Amino acid sequence: MKPPGTAGGATEATEAPAVTGAPGAAGVPVPDAVACSALEYAFGTTKAVDGLDLSVVPGEVFGLLGPNGAGKTTAIRCITTLLSVPAGMVRVFGHDVARERMAVRRLLGYVPQQLSADAGLTGRENVALFARVFDVSRRERAERVAQALDAVGLTDAADRLGKTYSGGMVRRLELAQALVSAPRLLILDEPTIGLDPIARTSVWEHINAVRSATGMTVLVTTHYMDEADQYCDRVALMHRGRIHALGTPQELRDDLRERRRREPGGSDAATTLEDVFRDVAGSGLDDQGGDFRDVRSTRRTASRVG
Numbered sequence: 116m117k118p119p120g121t122a123g124g125a126t127e128a129t130e131a132p133a134v135t136g137a138p139g140a141a142g143v144p145v146p147d148a149v150a151c152s153a154l155e156y157a158f159g160t161t162k163a164v165d166g167l168d169l170s171v172v173p174g175e176v177f178g179l180l181g182p183n184g185a186g187k188t189t190a191i192r193c194i195t196t197l198l199s200v201p202a203g204m205v206r207v208f209g210h211d212v213a214r215e216r217m218a219v220r221r222l223l224g225y226v227p228q229q230l231s232a233d234a235g236l237t238g239r240e241n242v243a244l245f246a247r248v249f250d251v252s253r254r255e256r257a258e259r260v261a262q263a264l265d266a267v268g269l270t271d272a273a274d275r276l277g278k279t280y281s282g283g284m285v286r287r288l289e290l291a292q293a294l295v296s297a298p299r300l301l302i303l304d305e306p307t308i309g310l311d312p313i314a315r316t317s318v319w320e321h322i323n324a325v326r327s328a329t330g331m332t333v334l335v336t337t338h339y340m341d342e343a344d345q346y347c348d349r350v351a352l353m354h355r356g357r358i359h360a361l362g363t364p365q366e367l368r369d370d371l372r373e374r375r376r377r378e379p380g381g382s383d384a385a386t387t388l389e390d391v392f393r394d395v396a397g398s399g400l401d402d403q404g405g406d407f408r409d410v411r412s413t414r415r416t417a418s419r420v421g
């Protein structure tokens with residue numbers, strides 16, 4: 116499913132909720148699921164996020180890609196309210212993360228990059244813990260925990276200790292933890308790292324099944340370009356704290372192919388998302404400044420001029 120209005124761009128940093136999305140069913144504009152505008156975050160003298168503009172459309176699967184140290188996890192921790200927002204603006208479904216922290220937390224589920232399940236608890240106990248933390252009412256809790264475990268295929272293993280789970284099962288357990296509060300926005304930081312190809316597919320199938328059932332928005336980081344190509348509606352390439360390319364995987368692939376074709380002695384060979392990644396991460400683009408590229412608009416311009 117491709118979302119409407121997929122062009123990127125930050126929302127205005129105003130007091131009112133950001134309403135830059137496409138009109139909803141009643142003609143009322145729907146706020147972006149995530150809107151970052153000129154976000155900055157530094158650890159001492161290290162600028163981890165350096166002027167990040169990002170908008171995630173409700174209902175899409177958005178991939179935040181980039182090399183190690185690009186600032187993806189830091190940006191995500193700002194979006195999830197785990198880090199403060201020292202400069203710039205971040206909104207989740209129109210709520211300012213700096214001022215409406217609890218409202219934002221109620222809307223999202225988060226699978227962090229570092230493993231978060233407790234090996235000394237059973238699968239069910241781990242998910243129940245998250246249900247309590249995320250304010251799922253006591254009355255609903257047991258059923259919602261069972262549903263979340265079922266959604267990730269862990270019903271049979273639910274009463275085994277976490278330490279007996281395989282890597283793929285642990286990642287699915289963490290997915291269940293994030294899903295138990297029925298989030299409108301699921302944020303996954305490297306959800307499939309270290310998993311075998313079958314376990315990776317399984318994680319994605321479970322995510323997609325929940326999406327189809329609920330219309331949940333997904334923001335994901337991954338270093339697996341094949342996954343991003345297959346499962347993400349749009350991707351952004353982040354490097355040294357900001358976005359350098361944005362579009363659907365196909366737009367990004369086609370854009371690189373077109374640029375290579377136009378080079379003197381250029382080649383028309385098919386390009387992969389991995390080629391796009393190398394092009395952005397290996398090009399030193401950030402040294403030139405002001406290089407944000409929305410591939411959709413670049414391609415429109417290219418077709419106009421030639």
Ligand SMILES: Nc1ncnc2c1ncn2[C@@H]1O[C@H](COP(=O)(O)OP(=O)(O)OP(=O)(O)O)[C@@H](O)[C@H]1O
Nearest residue numbers: 158161162163181182183184185186187188189190
């Ligand atoms: N807690 C911290 N203290 C100091 N520096 C940090 C901390 N966390 C991240 N950094 C630095 O901030 C920068 C961005 O790191 P971040 O973890 O956000 O990158 P990333 O894109 O998630 O990388 P990876 O793909 O390896 O997960 C890096 O230079 C990193 O060393």
Ligand SMILES: [Mg+2]
Nearest residue numbers: 187188189228
């Ligand atoms: Mg990271």
